[in-house]
């Protein structure tokens with residue numbers, strides 16, 4: 001099963017994606033998480049990445065596309081995968097669609113987390129205190145939301161048109177457990193009608 005999660009930073013999509021991946025045993029590919037792991041290398045690339053990420057900007061499409069295509073071709077993906085935080089730009093989405101077509105992969109479900117930006121700001125500030133992430137202060141949050149609105153929203157709109165019957169807008173203001181139920185219901189239904 002192949003699932004794509006869209007949603008602004010702080011919408012809870014990472015939490016939900018992790019829960020789903022464990023529940024149905026598919027790989028959770030969070031580009032943010034992969035990049036945060038890379039920061040620990042302490043090499044030239046990690047210094048550059050740190051600069052970009054802690055300012056709330058997006059890292060280069062080429063680098064992200066390379067990371068994702070390498071992961072998608074790995075054996076760990078044979079059961080399926082969740083893309084969380086990718087694609088985030090139109091260029092990434094073109095790359096992904098081309099890549100999927102070339103490798104005979106179909107996207108089964110697209111979850112698009114919808115939530116008020118004010119709630120998101122509050123959530124991210126709380127998370128910055130808990131997780132001590134350098135990209136969670138208020139100015140950086142504003143940049144990240146700006147990037148989401150201007151770069152990623154057009155991508156999710158494009159996906160909602162291209163994959164109409166597989167696209168689901170999710171109310172991300174609900175409780176974690178309720179959102180989880182909403183997602184699982186859609187996954188089960190898709191399985192029943194044989195789309196997956």
Ligand code: AMP
Pocket residue numbers: 009031032033035052053054056057058059060061064084085086087088089092135144
């Ligand atoms: P996230 O944890 O998904 O919010 O990602 C944290 C940061 O990693 C983002 O603010 C970007 O700097 C970077 N990042 C994650 N995914 C991508 C992507 N698909 N394209 C570009 N930058 C990304």
